[in-house]
Amino acid sequence: MQKGFYLEADRCVGCYACMAACKNWNDVPPKVTAVPGTQGPKWRRVTSIETGAFPNAKITKISLSCMHCAKPACMAVCPTGAITKRAQDGIVVVDQSKCIGCRYCFFACPFGAPQFGDDGTMQKCNYCLDRTTKGLDPACVATCPAHALHAGSMEELAKLAGEKAALKLVAATEPSVIITK
Amino acid sequence: MTQDRTRPDWRLGRRTFLKATGALGAALALQGGTLLDPFVTPVAAAESGEEIRRGICDMCCIGYCGIEALVKDGRITRVQPWADYPYGPLCSKGNSILQQVYNPERLKYPMKRTKPKGSDDAGWQRISWDEALDTIAAKFKEIKAKYGAEKVVFFVGDPKEEPRPPMQRLALKFGSPNYGTESSTCARAMQMAATLNGGGGLPITAATKTIVLWPKNPPWSMARDTWQIIEAKERGVKLIVVDPRLTQMAQMADIHLRLRPGTDGALALGMARVIINEGLYDADFVSKWVTGFEEFKAYVQEFTPEKVQEITWVPADKMVAAARLYATNKPVSWVTTASPTVHHANGVQNQRAIGALIGITGNVDVPGLKPSVPGVSVKDLTEWRQLLPPLQEKRVDLKRFPVWAELVEEIQMNLLPEYVANGELKAGLFAGANFRMWPQDQEYRKAFSSLEFAAGADFWLTPTMQLMDIVLPAATSLERYGPIRIAGRKVFLPEPVVPAVGEARGDREWIFDLAKRLGLGADFWDGNVEASFDWQLEPLKLKAAELKKQPKGVDIPAGAPTPASNNPGFSTPSRKFELTSGILQKHDVNPLPVYKEPVESPVSTPDLAKKYPLVLNTGSREPMYVHSRHRNNPRLRELEPDPKVDINPKDAAARGIKQGDDVILEGPRGSVKAKANLTELAMPGVVHIYHGWPQADINTVTGRNFDPISGFPSFKSELCEVRKA
Numbered sequence: 001m002q003k004g005f006y007l008e009a010d011r012c013v014g015c016y017a018c019m020a021a022c023k024n025w026n027d028v029p030p031k032v033t034a035v036p037g038t039q040g041p042k043w044r045r046v047t048s049i050e051t052g053a054f055p056n057a058k059i060t061k062i063s064l065s066c067m068h069c070a071k072p073a074c075m076a077v078c079p080t081g082a083i084t085k086r087a088q089d090g091i092v093v094v095d096q097s098k099c100i101g102c103r104y105c106f107f108a109c110p111f112g113a114p115q116f117g118d119d120g121t122m123q124k125c126n127y128c129l130d131r132t133t134k135g136l137d138p139a140c141v142a143t144c145p146a147h148a149l150h151a152g153s154m155e156e157l158a159k160l161a162g163e164k165a166a167l168k169l170v171a172a173t174e175p176s177v178i179i180t181k
Numbered sequence: 182m183t184q185d186r187t188r189p190d191w192r193l194g195r196r197t198f199l200k201a202t203g204a205l206g207a208a209l210a211l212q213g214g215t216l217l218d219p220f221v222t223p224v225a226a227a228e229s230g231e232e233i234r235r236g237i238c239d240m241c242c243i244g245y246c247g248i249e250a251l252v253k254d255g256r257i258t259r260v261q262p263w264a265d266y267p268y269g270p271l272c273s274k275g276n277s278i279l280q281q282v283y284n285p286e287r288l289k290y291p292m293k294r295t296k297p298k299g300s301d302d303a304g305w306q307r308i309s310w311d312e313a314l315d316t317i318a319a320k321f322k323e324i325k326a327k328y329g330a331e332k333v334v335f336f337v338g339d340p341k342e343e344p345r346p347p348m349q350r351l352a353l354k355f356g357s358p359n360y361g362t363e364s365s366t367c368a369r370a371m372q373m374a375a376t377l378n379g380g381g382g383l384p385i386t387a388a389t390k391t392i393v394l395w396p397k398n399p400p401w402s403m404a405r406d407t408w409q410i411i412e413a414k415e416r417g418v419k420l421i422v423v424d425p426r427l428t429q430m431a432q433m434a435d436i437h438l439r440l441r442p443g444t445d446g447a448l449a450l451g452m453a454r455v456i457i458n459e460g461l462y463d464a465d466f467v468s469k470w471v472t473g474f475e476e477f478k479a480y481v482q483e484f485t486p487e488k489v490q491e492i493t494w495v496p497a498d499k500m501v502a503a504a505r506l507y508a509t510n511k512p513v514s515w516v517t518t519a520s521p522t523v524h525h526a527n528g529v530q531n532q533r534a535i536g537a538l539i540g541i542t543g544n545v546d547v548p549g550l551k552p553s554v555p556g557v558s559v560k561d562l563t564e565w566r567q568l569l570p571p572l573q574e575k576r577v578d579l580k581r582f583p584v585w586a587e588l589v590e591e592i593q594m595n596l597l598p599e600y601v602a603n604g605e606l607k608a609g610l611f612a613g614a615n616f617r618m619w620p621q622d623q624e625y626r627k628a629f630s631s632l633e634f635a636a637g638a639d640f641w642l643t644p645t646m647q648l649m650d651i652v653l654p655a656a657t658s659l660e661r662y663g664p665i666r667i668a669g670r671k672v673f674l675p676e677p678v679v680p681a682v683g684e685a686r687g688d689r690e691w692i693f694d695l696a697k698r699l700g701l702g703a704d705f706w707d708g709n710v711e712a713s714f715d716w717q718l719e720p721l722k723l724k725a726a727e728l729k730k731q732p733k734g735v736d737i738p739a740g741a742p743t744p745a746s747n748n749p750g751f752s753t754p755s756r757k758f759e760l761t762s763g764i765l766q767k768h769d770v771n772p773l774p775v776y777k778e779p780v781e782s783p784v785s786t787p788d789l790a791k792k793y794p795l796v797l798n799t800g801s802r803e804p805m806y807v808h809s810r811h812r813n814n815p816r817l818r819e820l821e822p823d824p825k826v827d828i829n830p831k832d833a834a835a836r837g838i839k840q841g842d843d844v845i846l847e848g849p850r851g852s853v854k855a856k857a858n859l860t861e862l863a864m865p866g867v868v869h870i871y872h873g874w875p876q877a878d879i880n881t882v883t884g885r886n887f888d889p890i891s892g893f894p895s896f897k898s899e900l901c902e903v904r905k906a
Contacts, residue, residue, distance in 0.1 A: 011411055013400035013429040015804045016820050020276035023816055025259055030280075030819040039819055050861050054829060055439070057861030059427055143262050143270045145404040146411055167415065 002090035003127060004068055005141075006157040008164065011148035012046070014061035018140035018149060019044050022065070025128060025139035029117065041115035043125040044140050063149060065125035065140070066113040068092045074105035074114055082122070091129065096121040127151070235263055235732040237666065237675040239340040239658035240274035240281065241807045242367075246405055248275060250659060250678045257282060257659065257679055265733070267668035272404035273805050277816035281640065281657060282682070286813055288642055288654040289683020298630050303647055310684065313636075313651050314691070317610065318698035320634040320650075321355065324608045330356030331575040334606045336594065338363045338613035339808060343664050344638070344655075344688035346562035347713075348612060349591070351696050353565060354704045358572035359606060361594035366618055366800075370523035370891035373588050374532035377765060378774075379751030379758040380545035381536060382517040385409050385418075388547075389514040391506060395423040395445070395535055397518040398430055401804045410516070419510050421503050423448065425798065426827075426862050426869065436503045439864050442798045443898025444493040445522045446531030446776035451489030452504035453537055454481040461508035463543030470751070471540050473761025473773065480773050492784070494866075513544040524800050524896035526780045528888045529584075533762070533774035540758040546751070557737055559665050559672075559717040565590045577605045582892045584768050593892040595619060595885075601628040610695075611637040612655065612688060614645050615809050617873060620883035620894045621850065638691065641813065644875065654685040661687030662710065662729070665717060670737045672721060674714060674728035689713070770890060779898035780886040781849070786900070793848060793900035795832065796867045799879045800896035809873035824855040824877035826903055827869040833859045836904055843906035846870060848882040848899060854906055868903055872896075 022044040023030065031040035044065040051058045068085075072092045075083040082098035083105060085091070094114075101120035106112070114122045128138035132151065136142065141151045150157060231251040238248045247266025250257040257279055262270035271278075291313035295304035321333055335352035337345045345362060352360035375381025385392055392413055399406035407430075414420050414433055422434035423445065431437045440448050456462050457478050467474050486497035493500075507513055515538070522532050539545045569590055573579070577600045578593040579586045585593045597619070600606045609632050616625040629635060629648040637646045638653040646652045660681035666673040681687075686694075689710050696705040706712035714725035721737050728735055750756030754763035761772040778785040782796070802808075805817040812818055826846050828838065838844055842857045846868065855870060855877045863869055870879050886895040 010433070013404075013407055015400040015404050015407070016273040017271065017276060017404060017804075019820065020273035020805075020816060021261075021271065024276045024279065025261065027259070030815040032815050032818045032822055048860075052861070053831065054861060054865055057427055059429070059432065059861055061429060139261065139276075142264070143272075143276060145270055145272060145400065145407040147408055 001088075002068070002070065002154045003132070003152065004090075004154050004157060005065065005138075006150040006152070006161055007063055008148045008150075009060055009062055011146045012061040012063055013146045013148070014046060014048060014059075015145060016046055017143045017145055018063050019046055021139040021143040022125070025131070026126070028123070041117045041123055043115060043123070045112075063140070064111060064113075066092060066127075067111055068125075068127065073108040073110065077104040077108040079104065089127075089132075091127045092124075093126055093129075094122050094124060096123065231258055234676065234678040235266070236659045236678040237673075238271060238275040238278055239342075240278050240811070241272075241403065242339045242341055242363075243403075244340050244342040244658055244664075245403075246271055246275055248278065248659070252679060255679055266673075267671070268405050270405070273820065274807065274811060274817065277805075277811075277814055278657075278659065280814045280816050281811070282659055282679070284640075284813060286641055287682050287685070288639060288646075288652060289685060291651065291653050291684070292642075293651050294649070298648065298650075305642070305652070308651075310653075310686070310691070310694070313653060314695050314698050316651060317636045317695060320608060320636075321610075321699060324633065325356065328607055329575070331359055331572070331577075332605070332607040333357050333359070334577075334592075334600070334609040335360045336362065336609060336611045336614055338611070338615055338618070339810065340613065340658070343658070343661070344612040344692070346664070347689045347692040348610070349563040349565060350568075350705075351610075351692055351699075351701070353563065353568035353572065354696065354701050355699060356572065358569055358576045359592050361592040363594075363615075363618055364591070365594040365892065366520065366524070366894060366896070368519035369585070369589055369591075370528050370888065370893045371517060371519055371532055373585065373891055374523070374529045374536055376588055376752060377529070377759065377762045378533050378536040378540060379753040380539060382515045383512075383539070383545070383547070385413055385514045385516065388512050389413060389418055391419040391421065391510045391513045393421045393423070393507065393513055393515045394430060394434075395421075395515060395517055396521045397516050398424065398426070398428045398801070400429060402518065402802045404804070406516075419506055421506060425864055425867055427864070428862070436499060436506065438493075438495045438499055438503055440493040440495050441782075442796050442867060443525050443531075443779040443782060443895075444776075445525075446527060446534040446774065447484060447489055447492040448495060448500065449531070449534040449538060450481045450484040450774075450776055451486060451493075451500055452507065453477070453534070453541060454484050455486070455501050455504035456508040456538070456541060457481065459505070459508075461505065462541040466543030467541060470543075471758045471760060472755050472763075473759060474541070476773060477537065477541075477760040480775070484776075492778075494864075507538060508542050511542065511544060512547045513539065513542065515539055515544070520800060520893075521897060523888070523891060523893050525893070525898050526886045526888050526895050527775075527777035528893050529890040530771075530774050531776065534776065537760055537774050540760060545758060557667055557670070557721065559667070559721060560719060562713065562717055563590075578892070582889075584764065584770065584890045585892055587764065587768075595887060595892045595894065598624040598628040601631050606632065608632055608634040609636075611635065611645070611649070613637075613639050615643065615873075616645050616648075617809050617875070617878055617880055620880050620885050620896070622878065622880040624885075638688065640685075643809070653691060654683055655691075656681040656685040656687045660685060661690070662725075663687070663689060663714070665714065665728075667737075668734075671734040672718075672723065672728065672737055673732070673734045674725055676729060676732050765890070780895055781884070781900045782898060783900075789849060790900055793902045794866075795828075795901050795903060797846075797848060797882070797899045797901040798867055798869045798897050799872050799883060801869065801871070803871050806871070806873060809875075812874070824853070824871065824874035825858040826855045827858050827860050827863040828903055829861065829863045829865045829867070830859045831865050832863075832868070832903075833857060838903065838905055844903050845906050846879075846882070846901050846903050848884075848901040850884055851881045853877040853879055853882060857903070868901065 099121040246269040247263030292305040636651040637649040659678040783790040
């Protein structure tokens, strides 16, 4: 059963609560230096995408972490076997004691998920396994004030996404369709 | 030592922590350098040994959301939202609270100045609490004997909820009506407008059909208010957002009115004209409950859609559509907030004009929009209703802001430089003050320095605390009891989650201790804080001891009184909703909610606008900061390391400015340097800059253009130009 995240981008309000909660829960150190652009590792990132121009501009906020891919590109290129995919939930984890800091994973990942701290080894989202294995939501999900982030099995999330899409359709066009749950 | 960070038990045996760097780090952060000690919070060993304790977050101004702290060996290791507390979850700031509590820059001990004011270095010397409080008490007694008690000003800044009531009580019992707060530039003007009209915003409930956010961007100011709006929107409630910025909330709106900052009044009057002239107003409600309708109707006729478009830059058809929706899809919940519209020299009247819409459409005191659970309250610790009236004549703001002085139980602080220069205030006690909250803030810095004696309490030795004679270390919300919180029929008394760092003390505790030394022990339960909670809880028939045992809250016993339902009518002189305000009339102010252009604007000062063509909008919040707070919190600073100017890409291109360029923002009174942030968040012709950055202090640029009714400055409506540095 593959576990994962579901982001409703039209609900994401760009408040950074998820990023801060991730750093707090997982004790990921921040870095603020005099060198512009220097930042600490970020297991979750909120990015802003702007399209169009006034008065037809659109700003979209996207909160992303490791995607815990079915076919992890990072894992495929890792020369030391430090990256593995857990059989029980599909979460992609890294054993830092095996990581040699070569950063192949960083270049292979299409999403920039692998992060590197001062010790040079790779670190990234671990789906808050210390929470999720106890039935709690990951820290980012638990703190989202817009309920834009969800966690669960891909089956559950797909069902949720389908319901959301149906609700939005009903709100938008008031179709002459009867829907039951 | 490397660990598999992905194993649930990866914390086992983890050695953490980088030690505090002390004074150097403090100086850098507070002077606004970009180098911050990247300290991490000591994470204790086994998770299984972590105990969950519950408290209230004070990372924003009010201190509202429930927080669960995982505590190990007397230290907090991590926090998480307190899921079943009525307010939450935690925002970016709340999730970074550990780096406030355990920040190496925390003020840990009382200190006194050993070098004269004006010296580069105050020569701070650690002293005992006894010496600190005895010195303050002796100085205040001396000032009282020599000049009168009213020459001592008592002030509370931010965070405010816990220090405010005991501080106000102290002021009044000491004999000074001159108690003020940061609400002098925050919520009071909005509240005054509501009082003058007879009604303000109403909560979102199941009955709400239209929400008007005018103006508010909860995700960046109060994230806990975000969900109810999204939830309502998704169940089909219509959303109107009035905001010059393209926020995420604005993008969720059915109608987004992007107006030129400072023109809210004209927009509201234009909408009122549509609603009245198209016969969409609530004639029955108006005839029974509204004063001044005919005068108002006559006045709004000049605000035609074409003229309103010219003034506000909002397309006329959008304004008309919003007015029709407002008047026909009821009930309407108007969600307003503290300061955006009232940071204007005509702010109260503009806010009244927005409020007039709820009056003419009968969207005030509507069944279904009243809070579903009748409010219950504890006894007011301040007792200002009894204590203030005999002292009212000695208020320093009485003649200067007579409407404010009649309506507000604290003084308007914005003329602090004048009060001090005229010798009307000679000493002060400040909990969390910040001179940078005022326009032309160098004058306020000077005022703090010019007091004969000043003492302050804070978490940090801030630039304002550097101007004091004595500084006291305040405990954060996770290190002290209180305040009492009521939600529905449940009451909470948040516990201290961990011992305070150093010798920091809770505000109520040190203020009571000071009161004793001022000879006011009998009025302050002889310094017994718990006894004061018991006194406050009397109406609920509860004791503090019971509450302390139950951090998850206690149900208010049946039989405890609930306030009587509203008396018929409104809290105005006429008992009606007043489009013509009786109180304003009494003070020779135009009683109608008239529109005036900002003091400086492309319309009111076209010559100035040639040199400074951009509208300057300041004073709103970024999600990771609250006013001047949290720049020394590495987790938050990492999210936004530098001060920035939000500018529309079109305006930037016209000036040869690219993303991330250093730019100079210049106004008629000064300039600041910041990074250019090219974003459609800003509409063409308007720039936004956030306040509270020491190295880009926008309040050296903003002017002392005050609203004569509220005394509020014009933070949201001045002029500037931006160029490459």
